[in-house]
Amino acid sequence: MAHNVINGERLSGMDGLTADVVDPATGEVNGSAPISGPSDVDKAVRAAAAALRAWRRSTPRDRAHALLGLAAAVEDNAKRLADAECAETGKQWHVVLDEEIPASVDALRFFAGAARNLEGRSAGEYASGLTSTIRREPVGVCAQITPWNYPLLMAVWKIAPAVAAGNTTVVKPAETTPSSTVLLAELAGEYLPAGVVNVICGDRETGRLLVEHPVPALVSITGSTRAGMQVAASAAATLKRTHLELGGNAPVIVFDDVDVTDTAEKIVAAAFYNAGQDCTAASRVLVHADVHDELVEALTKVASAQRTGRGPREAADFGPLNSQAQLDRVTGLVSRLPAAAVVHCGGHRVGDRGFFFAPTVISGVRQDDEIVQEEVFAPVITVQSFGTEEEAVELANGVPYGLASSVWSESHRRVLRVSSALDFGCVWVNTHGALVSEMPHGGFKQSGYGKDLSGYGFEDYTRVKHVMSAV
Numbered sequence: 456m457a458h459n460v461i462n463g464e465r466l467s468g469m470d471g472l473t474a475d476v477v478d479p480a481t482g483e484v485n486g487s488a489p490i491s492g493p494s495d496v497d498k499a500v501r502a503a504a505a506a507l508r509a510w511r512r513s514t515p516r517d518r519a520h521a522l523l524g525l526a527a528a529v530e531d532n533a534k535r536l537a538d539a540e541c542a543e544t545g546k547q548w549h550v551v552l553d554e555e556i557p558a559s560v561d562a563l564r565f566f567a568g569a570a571r572n573l574e575g576r577s578a579g580e581y582a583s584g585l586t587s588t589i590r591r592e593p594v595g596v597c598a599q600i601t602p603w604n605y606p607l608l609m610a611v612w613k614i615a616p617a618v619a620a621g622n623t624t625v626v627k628p629a630e631t632t633p634s635s636t637v638l639l640a641e642l643a644g645e646y647l648p649a650g651v652v653n654v655i656c657g658d659r660e661t662g663r664l665l666v667e668h669p670v671p672a673l674v675s676i677t678g679s680t681r682a683g684m685q686v687a688a689s690a691a692a693t694l695k696r697t698h699l700e701l702g703g704n705a706p707v708i709v710f711d712d713v714d715v716t717d718t719a720e721k722i723v724a725a726a727f728y729n730a731g732q733d734c735t736a737a738s739r740v741l742v743h744a745d746v747h748d749e750l751v752e753a754l755t756k757v758a759s760a761q762r763t764g765r766g767p768r769e770a771a772d773f774g775p776l777n778s779q780a781q782l783d784r785v786t787g788l789v790s791r792l793p794a795a796a797v798v799h800c801g802g803h804r805v806g807d808r809g810f811f812f813a814p815t816v817i818s819g820v821r822q823d824d825e826i827v828q829e830e831v832f833a834p835v836i837t838v839q840s841f842g843t844e845e846e847a848v849e850l851a852n853g854v855p856y857g858l859a860s861s862v863w864s865e866s867h868r869r870v871l872r873v874s875s876a877l878d879f880g881c882v883w884v885n886t887h888g889a890l891v892s893e894m895p896h897g898g899f900k901q902s903g904y905g906k907d908l909s910g911y912g913f914e915d916y917t918r919v920k921h922v923m924s925a926v
């Protein structure tokens with residue numbers, strides 16, 4: 456049973472409401488979590504506000520040491536965290552242990568270093584007799600809302616920069632995946648003062664209450680564009696700062712000078728990682744007409760060989776979708792494909808236990824089809840063809856999203872032109888999906904604004920104050 460963590464205490468929800476938590480690999484209930492109400496939200500926010508008074512005055516060194524301590528604790532407790540994560544996401548244990556936990560540890564260590572490396576413009580006399588200095592200050596209490604696709608990693612991406620900059624936080628994990636975030640907050644409590652990191656479990660309504668609370672100064676969310684729009688609208692009522700990492704629908708532009716087999720293997724790996732439940736998934740392939748059929752054949756061959764299941768690395772390539780709702784959503788999108796679409800493999804659920812979906816490749820779709828315009832968030836690749844570079848860019852940019860993209864070509868001039876024309880926060884060239892703590896992650900258009908990771912992400916959790924003194 457997951458619980459809230461408020462001011463260092465493990466608490467049940469005050470209203471006594473709970474929701475079942477389901478293992479997506481079996482579809483069976485394996486726990487429950489509080490549905491926090493207004494009193495829980497208020498208590499958590501007030502704990503964060505009380506802790507802020509001292510934490511905002513802590514030195515960068517103290518904050519860095521606390522985050523380094525937490526990073527080591529995450530490493531030491533990797534198996535417990537992986538158990539919690541896998542039970543609620545259905546992920547394969549080795550993926551969490553070998554990839555997501557090291558990435559979480561690295562982000563904690565990166566922001567520990569960033570805490571001690573804030574830079575600013577030089578102080579000086581910009582008016583005669585008056586000295587100007589710039590202070591970078593914490594923003595205040597942060598309300599942070601996380602999704603279910605990478606529950607632990609996204610909690611770290613939110614908590615680490617906020618705390619490193621001297622803010623305190625109330626985190627609301629997704630209703631289907633609360634436990635690893637609760638455990639992370641408990642570990643944080645060993646290194647950070649009580650109230651610096653609080654977690655309230657709950658659903659969208661809990662999230663809404665948190666965003667509407669008058670005290671938080673900043674709201675950050677990773678989730679759907681729908682949720683981001685609601686959060687931004689609600690935050691506007693009290694002019695809270697917003698930081699929105701929302702959906703993506705990444706174009707993968709493949710020119711006719713690539714090694715088709717090698718490219719197909721890399722695209723499938725980037726499309727089906729985490730069962731395609733990734734805002735950067737390589738889901739929307741745009742290929743030059745001359746190599747369209749060859750690439751579709753290669754993608755189908757590689758995709759068909761992918762196995763879905765909970766098993767070890769040798770037995771399964773990716774796990775289940777996160778929930779019955781997600782399975783229904785994806786099944787619905789595929790069932791509404793236009794008559795011209797060709798499903799080369801997959802297109803259906805796997806088995807009748809859990810929420811597994813087969814690796815799927817679809818061609819014959821058009822730009823205005825629902826499956827092209829929507830973020831699918833499943834192991835589904837669509838393929839369209841183009842004739843010219845300009846057409847490729849137009850198709851790539853012709854969706855509401857603007858998070859991530861990739862270009863595949865041997866021509867340096869061409870990738871420079873195309874990467875400049877793409878309306879996406881990230882362009883990968885001859886690769887797709889790698890993220891590093893030092894580089895920003897965040898989108899344009901309806902993928903939101905604000906950056907996670909990097910010095911840019913860190914600055915998003917600070918405010919700039921000008922102090923001018925007579926000399």
Ligand SMILES: NC(=O)c1ccc[n+]([C@@H]2O[C@H](COP(=O)([O-])OP(=O)(O)OC[C@H]3O[C@@H](n4cnc5c(N)ncnc54)[C@H](O)[C@@H]3O)[C@@H](O)[C@H]2O)c1
Nearest residue numbers: 601602628629658659662663678679682685701734830832
């Ligand atoms: N960008 C991402 O990493 C990401 C993550 C999850 C889902 N998605 C997209 O969203 C689609 C639907 O998934 P979903 O409905 O579970 O995601 P969601 O956006 O509804 O949920 C994400 C988080 O936001 C919270 N939330 C939702 N509405 C809110 C509101 N109005 N105010 C405050 N908090 C709110 C949820 O409780 C959860 O913690 C997916 O199919 C996918 O396309 C994207």
Ligand SMILES: C[N+](C)(C)CC=O
Nearest residue numbers: 604605732733734735
């Ligand atoms: C940011 N990322 C890619 C880890 C999660 C988005 O789905």
